[in-house]
Amino acid sequence: MRESTGGKIFVSFIHVVLIIISLTCILPFLHLIALSVSSGHAVDLGQVWFWPVGLDFTVYKYFFENTPALRAFSNSVIITLCGTALSMLATVLTAYPLSRRYLYARKPITTAALFTMLFSGGMIPTYLVINSLHLTNTYWSLWLGGLISTYNMLIMKSYFESTPGEVVDSAQIDGCGEVQLLLRIILPLSLPMLATLTLFYGVGYWNMFMSVILYISKTNLQNLTVIVQGMLQIQGNFNMSAMDMMQQQEMVSEKLKAVGVMVMVVPMLVVYPFLQKYFVKGIMLGSIKG
Template identity: 50%
Template sequence: MKDTLGEKWFYAFNYVILSIIGLSCLLPLVHLFALSLSNNAAIVSGSVTLWPIGWNIESYDKLFFGTRILSGFQNSLVITIVGTVLNMIFTICCAYPLSRKFMYGRKFFTLAIIFTMLFSGGLIPSYLVVKSLGLIDTYGALWLPALVSVYNMLVMRSFFMGLPEEIEEAARMDGCSEVGLLLRIILPLSMPVMAALVLFYAVSHWNSFFNVMIYINSTAKYNVAVLVQQMIQSQTVLQDVANQSPEDLNSVTEESIKAAGVFVMTVPMLIVYPFLQKYFVKGVLIGSVKG
């Protein structure tokens, strides 16, 4: 069936708008990459746009060996990997019972959980609770309050509810227990939505900034997001680099080191996303439409 003239114009309009939005997200990153690889004269003169001028990689050398960015990467990996694993475990443990029709009071518990999306205790009560638990200056302060995202839990619950009941009945007739049903049947069928939620949780932990600033006091435990933010705000980046690496700094500028830091912080998520992208749209749409 051929598209009508109105549909063609609609598709063309969508492509134009989406292209503009995509370029508005991509071009600043490309500019930062070009800035991080350009020489001093081009950066100072402001002639760098979307292509490096001079091809100078000294900014990355000073970034990795003259700052604490590598330790920040290690901390970010710990926060992201452990946090995402805990998030998925507790989200599954919460979503699966609420998706079972035979669970007594599941509507009440679902509404009680949704209630937390509308009202929360606020920053100060949350801080006092974390402090009373002795989690200040530990990564537990980042993991425990965010164990389950209500929105993500509802998406996974809706996905579980949309699975065919015949599969579950056949598994139970074969003697499969409830735990076995979850681990051997439900979760393998739920890979699309799980991949999407893993991406949601991982991006949230990797970009975690505000909670780290509030709960983490030791600078040695800062993640890469906080270190890059401090680097951007600092007016003495070259002096800080010189204290760590006393080699000649004439080949780099503060702008190039800052641009390299922002680009390096963004790269890991850009690398992970293509591997999960094929599950991303399918998982979110199926989980959010059904149920």
């Protein structure tokens, strides 16, 4: 079927809009990369746009050697890995029973979970609960405080419900119990959804900020997001006494900000390509049933 002139114009317009939107995402990131590896003099004069001017990686060296960024990075890794594992385990163990139609009080429990998406206890009551459990200044305050995302749990529940009934019936006829059914049938068929929600939880824990501010007061336990934010507010916690005058001139504010953002963003960019192929498939399949 031959496409009409109006259809061609519309498709071209859509392509132009998508290209513009893509550039609004890519160009700022390229600008940050260029700022972080350009000379401080060029950055200070505003000569850097999307291409580095006078390559200089000194700021990266001092960023990790003279600040708590390296320790904060390891804290972020611990928070993200353990938190994501715990959240995924809790989400699976909640979503699977709710996806079984023979579960007693299934609808009231689901309704109660939906209620939490509309109303919450609030910041102060939540802090009082965490404090009364003596979880402040421990990572358990971060992991238990947001263990399950109701939205993610409902997506997983819908995905489990979309599993063909014939497959479940065959497994049960062969003698599979609920645990074996979950581990051997349901989860292997749910890899796209598991990868998608793992990415959701991972990004959430990696970028966690407000919860760390509220519950973690010890600097040696804070994550990279909080440390970088604090460094940017005071123009960097660098040990200036260890630098000569030329090096101090290289540590301009814009370079520090660019390096801090790059260090925070790059780990997620490295992980995302490995999960990207599951991302769209997982979301679409999980939205088949409500």
